[in-house]
Amino acid sequence: MNTNSTKPRWLKIDWKERFRKTPYLLGIVIVILLMILLGIRNPKYLRFMSLSVKLKSWMPLLFAAFGQTFVILTGGIDLSQGTMIALVNVIVVQLVMYFEGSVQGIIIAVSAGILVGTAAGIINGLLLTRLRLQALITTYATGVIWKGLALAVMGEPGGKVPMSFYHFFSGKFLYIPVAVYLLGFSILLYFFLLKRGIITELKAVGGSTMAAFESGVNVNSKKVMAYGICGFFTALATLAIIGETISGSPLAGAGYELEAISSAAIGGASLSGGFGSPIGSLFGGVITRLINDIIFFYGIDVKYQQLMQGVIIILALSFGSLLAKSLSRRDK
Amino acid sequence: MNLNINIFSKFKNPTVIAAGIAVLLLIIGEMSAPGFASFPQIINMLTVASFLGIVAAGQNLVVLSGQGGIDLSVGKVVTLGAILGGAIANGMDSGIIVAFAAVIMATFFVGILNGIGVTLIGIPPLIMTLSMGIVVESISRFITGGLAVKGATPFMLKVVTGRFLGIPGIVYIWIIFAVIFILFQNNSRYGLSLYTMGSNSEAARLSGLNVKWIRILSYGLSSMLAGLAGFLYLGYLGSIYNISLGNKYNLSSVVAVVVGGVSLAGGKGGYLGVAVGCILLQFLESFLTVQSIPSWGREIIMGITLLVLLTAYARETKLRQ
Numbered sequence: 001m002n003t004n005s006t007k008p009r010w011l012k013i014d015w016k017e018r019f020r021k022t023p024y025l026l027g028i029v030i031v032i033l034l035m036i037l038l039g040i041r042n043p044k045y046l047r048f049m050s051l052s053v054k055l056k057s058w059m060p061l062l063f064a065a066f067g068q069t070f071v072i073l074t075g076g077i078d079l080s081q082g083t084m085i086a087l088v089n090v091i092v093v094q095l096v097m098y099f100e101g102s103v104q105g106i107i108i109a110v111s112a113g114i115l116v117g118t119a120a121g122i123i124n125g126l127l128l129t130r131l132r133l134q135a136l137i138t139t140y141a142t143g144v145i146w147k148g149l150a151l152a153v154m155g156e157p158g159g160k161v162p163m164s165f166y167h168f169f170s171g172k173f174l175y176i177p178v179a180v181y182l183l184g185f186s187i188l189l190y191f192f193l194l195k196r197g198i199i200t201e202l203k204a205v206g207g208s209t210m211a212a213f214e215s216g217v218n219v220n221s222k223k224v225m226a227y228g229i230c231g232f233f234t235a236l237a238t239l240a241i242i243g244e245t246i247s248g249s250p251l252a253g254a255g256y257e258l259e260a261i262s263s264a265a266i267g268g269a270s271l272s273g274g275f276g277s278p279i280g281s282l283f284g285g286v287i288t289r290l291i292n293d294i295i296f297f298y299g300i301d302v303k304y305q306q307l308m309q310g311v312i313i314i315l316a317l318s319f320g321s322l323l324a325k326s327l328s329r330r331d332k
Numbered sequence: 333m334n335l336n337i338n339i340f341s342k343f344k345n346p347t348v349i350a351a352g353i354a355v356l357l358l359i360i361g362e363m364s365a366p367g368f369a370s371f372p373q374i375i376n377m378l379t380v381a382s383f384l385g386i387v388a389a390g391q392n393l394v395v396l397s398g399q400g401g402i403d404l405s406v407g408k409v410v411t412l413g414a415i416l417g418g419a420i421a422n423g424m425d426s427g428i429i430v431a432f433a434a435v436i437m438a439t440f441f442v443g444i445l446n447g448i449g450v451t452l453i454g455i456p457p458l459i460m461t462l463s464m465g466i467v468v469e470s471i472s473r474f475i476t477g478g479l480a481v482k483g484a485t486p487f488m489l490k491v492v493t494g495r496f497l498g499i500p501g502i503v504y505i506w507i508i509f510a511v512i513f514i515l516f517q518n519n520s521r522y523g524l525s526l527y528t529m530g531s532n533s534e535a536a537r538l539s540g541l542n543v544k545w546i547r548i549l550s551y552g553l554s555s556m557l558a559g560l561a562g563f564l565y566l567g568y569l570g571s572i573y574n575i576s577l578g579n580k581y582n583l584s585s586v587v588a589v590v591v592g593g594v595s596l597a598g599g600k601g602g603y604l605g606v607a608v609g610c611i612l613l614q615f616l617e618s619f620l621t622v623q624s625i626p627s628w629g630r631e632i633i634m635g636i637t638l639l640v641l642l643t644a645y646a647r648e649t650k651l652r653q
Contacts, residue, residue, distance in 0.1 A: 147628075
């Protein structure tokens with residue numbers, strides 16, 4: 001007791017315990033470090049204006065990673081996310097063009113997009129649970145189907161969305177960028193689900209499906225819900241992409257599923273399920289994007305960019321895994 | 333009565349189902365487009381399938397090792413194998429041995445790194461191998477410098493595409509490879525250990541198997557076989573213009589493994605089924621190409637077929653039993 005009271009306050013905190021309870025704490029630390037690195041090289045980068053522009057361009061990945069995490073928590077994976085983005089993208093753009101860019105038309109198109117995304121997610125979940133299939137390979141198969149459907153709706157990149165769409169996404173409301181509101185809405189939704197105990201149930205399903213089942217959790221409906229939520233956020237990611245590109249493409253979103261999954265892993269989610277947080281994945285997504293910027297601002301030759309990116313991701317993952325190992329060792 | 337049950341269990345065997353569907357595809361294909369099931373056409377399809385067959389063998393090992401084992405770097409490693417081999421051999425037969433050895437060693441090394449990341453550091457296999465794929469692709473890009481690699485030597489071309497009795501060399505290579513590989517899987521110490529630890533890793537470790545080393549070796553072999561496939565692919569194509577050449581093998585090798593009856597949970601399924609799975613996938617792809625269906629329709633049919641195949645036999649057990 002005596003020695004404790006003489007120690008400064010920050011030493012009293014059990015950091016190991018802290019890390020274990022908040023899986024994204026490490027993510028926050030890395031984000032701050034990367035921000036400092038960028039700030040040293042280019043102080044303008046940290047200005048509010050430039051950061052809000054950046055945030056807007058990160059939105060698609062952040063939404064995708066956020067949604068993907070719900071699935072990962074249940075021990076699943078959604079490989080169809082990339083082509084789901086393509087499907088929602090072409091449907092929204094075609095509808096907007098069909099209604100000739102009128103405001104009502106845009107509202108209908110956006111709602112339809114969100115519905116399609118959520119429905120696609122629920123279909124994934126239903127196939128997995130009703131037919132008892134493996135997530136990895138099933139979502140790969142549905143991903144192929146989404147791609148076919150997207151190509152059926154729009155054969156090649158094209159179409160045009162009114163500039164109002166772009167202005168809305170890059171606009172501000174009460175001095176705060178719209179992107180921040182959207183992120184805030186997602187985080188609120190997460191806390192709502194957390195308060196209702198749904199997140200805990202999702203983690204229980206991922207941690208031990210059998211134990212969750214035996215303690216009365218409706219495992220199947222929880223899984224379907226997770227995939228539905230993933231589809232919903234994938235649709236939001238698509239809207240953010242359209243806000244950037246203001247055109248349609250059946251190839252939009254290629255590779256997003258993998259970036260989203262690795263963002264979730266960097267953000268502290270366990271890919272075998274049961275551990276992690278969608279908020280951590282947001283930090284994971286920011287880290288993924290910041291690494292690209294660091295490579296750019298530190299003037300690394302374009303030739304080495306991809307190599308650096310890969311090596312940094314592997315190092316970040318190794319660090320995270322080793323840390324997680326050393327934390328769990330104390331339990332035994 | 334007993335006989336009936338035996339016949340029924342034969343039909344439940346994934347290899348038999350996959351082979352049955354492959355034959356069915358040939359028959360329907362022949363009816364709708366005469367010549368689909370002709371001998372040269374079948375040989376063409378087998379030729380294309382043989383590269384996937386060699387890649388899928390490695391994937392088979394990694395999936396068997398269990399604990400979510402999967403190697404999604406194989407696609408990029410195939411490209412690396414082709415490009416590295418081409419760059420070293422540079423079209424001359426004298427350099428072929430050096431090129432072959434370099435490809436095998438480099439790709440084995442990549443796989444060992446994957447294995448170390450997965451077992452010793454504890455990175456999830458899916459993410460580890462995908463990230464490794466990024467690194468491997470950038471290395472391939474270094475080697476080419478953005479230019480086409482024209483490196484197949486006359487000997488390679490002759491071995492891979494040269495025909496004996498109307499069948500190209502690569503098909504013979506695949507058959508010999510398959511026989512050796514199946515023997516290796518079922519008789520070698522390593523192969524048997526793989527099945528043991530795939531079904532229960534902890535039990536295997538407690539009974540004295542060096543589980544970590546076996547897993548690392550599986551990743552190494554998987555990558556090495558992908559490199560070998562890439563080297564042979566170079567002999568098939570003659571030159572490499574496209575850095576994304578091998579990407580399709582990433583997921584199609586996984587699909588072939590699952591269609592062939594290997595459990596993604598590990599410990600179950602052998603190479604015979606996987607080889608049939610590769611043939612089935614190729615038949616399906618050619619079948620959909622021959623039917624004059626627009627590309628989007630082909631994608632949808634491909635996806636639905638996969639789901640049907642999965643439902644047919646890759647189902648998990650019920651929670652309530």
